Amino acid sequence: MTDAVLFDGVRLEHPGGRVVLSGVDLRIPAGAFVGLLGANGAGKTTLMRAILGLLPPRAGSIALFGRRAARGSNLVGYMPQMRAALSVSLSGRALVSAAVNGRRWGTALPVASRRREVDRVLELVGAEALASRPLDELSGGERQRLLLAQCLIGDPRLLLLDEPLNSLDPSRQAELVALVRRLQREHGITVLFSAHELNPLLGALDQVLYLAGGHAALGSVDSVVTSETLSRLYGAPIEVIRSGGRIFVLPGAPGLERAA
Numbered sequence: 001m002t003d004a005v006l007f008d009g010v011r012l013e014h015p016g017g018r019v020v021l022s023g024v025d026l027r028i029p030a031g032a033f034v035g036l037l038g039a040n041g042a043g044k045t046t047l048m049r050a051i052l053g054l055l056p057p058r059a060g061s062i063a064l065f066g067r068r069a070a071r072g073s074n075l076v077g078y079m080p081q082m083r084a085a086l087s088v089s090l091s092g093r094a095l096v097s098a099a100v101n102g103r104r105w106g107t108a109l110p111v112a113s114r115r116r117e118v119d120r121v122l123e124l125v126g127a128e129a130l131a132s133r134p135l136d137e138l139s140g141g142e143r144q145r146l147l148l149a150q151c152l153i154g155d156p157r158l159l160l161l162d163e164p165l166n167s168l169d170p171s172r173q174a175e176l177v178a179l180v181r182r183l184q185r186e187h188g189i190t191v192l193f194s195a196h197e198l199n200p201l202l203g204a205l206d207q208v209l210y211l212a213g214g215h216a217a218l219g220s221v222d223s224v225v226t227s228e229t230l231s232r233l234y235g236a237p238i239e240v241i242r243s244g245g246r247i248f249v250l251p252g253a254p255g256l257e258r259a260a
């Protein structure tokens with residue numbers, strides 16, 4: 001099967017020459033749910049922008065479903081991290097409609113078809129009842145569902161979700177992860193889901209993509225989230241502790257915290 005995402009020797013730099021990632025080779029199989037983990041500034045957003053074709057690699061190549069990554073691809077749905085613009089009295093339906101009208105098909109799509117597409121994505125995320133309410137009256141979890149609906153417009157095969165759990169409480173986090181997991185399973189969508197915390201994603205992940213020190217490691221949670229792999233990636237001692245079905249990643253040499 002064609003890989004959803006293929007990085008071959010990729011080097012990503014921001015203007016001004018800041019190297020964020022280098023020598024990255026990775027293959028994300030189509031239909032996988034991948035958690036993208038890494039500390040602040042590790043390059044999670046940068047990697048998503050490269051997949052979107054907004055930051056072309058300075059070396060190597062990126063392909064999506066066998067085609068070179070390019071800006072404006074209908075294969076990809078993106079939920080960006082910055083969501084301040086949502087504190088407005090716009091309705092949920094207007095927010096989702098704006099994406100249908102603007103990004104995917106312009107004005108070429110007949111009004112009835114546009115409306116059907118908005119209804120379809122609202123139903124996919126169970127947000128029909130939210131559609132008529134102003135965004136500034138909705139909870140964080142409800143807004144996230146509408147943003148997810150927006151990403152699903154045009155039936156993308158790959159979803160890039162940039163820290164969608166931020167500012168949600170643990171039960172809303174669990175609901176959102178379960179919703180994305182269901183969409184991924186039922187529709188065969190590939191998901192790249194960035195987060196600061198691994199634990200809320202543990203039950204959903206097929207693989208984890210960890211970024212640190214300009215490098216990337218992709219694989220099962222058990223193979224990547226280990227003291228050995230993360231210490232190599234960070235270039236510094238990292239301790240990984242598993243307890244009660246949760247995983248804790250701590251800086252420092254093994255044994256130091258326990259000794260303290």
Ligand SMILES: Nc1ncnc2c1ncn2[C@@H]1O[C@H](COP(=O)(O)OP(=O)(O)OP(=O)(O)O)[C@@H](O)[C@H]1O
Nearest residue numbers: 014015018020038039040041042043044045046047
């Ligand atoms: N437009 C830009 N120009 C120059 N440097 C940038 C730009 N955007 C990001 N960077 C730098 O690239 C590095 C990676 O940033 P990025 O936002 O990708 O990290 P992140 O893992 O998404 O972080 P966070 O978890 O804080 O969102 C950081 O050092 C950041 O300062």
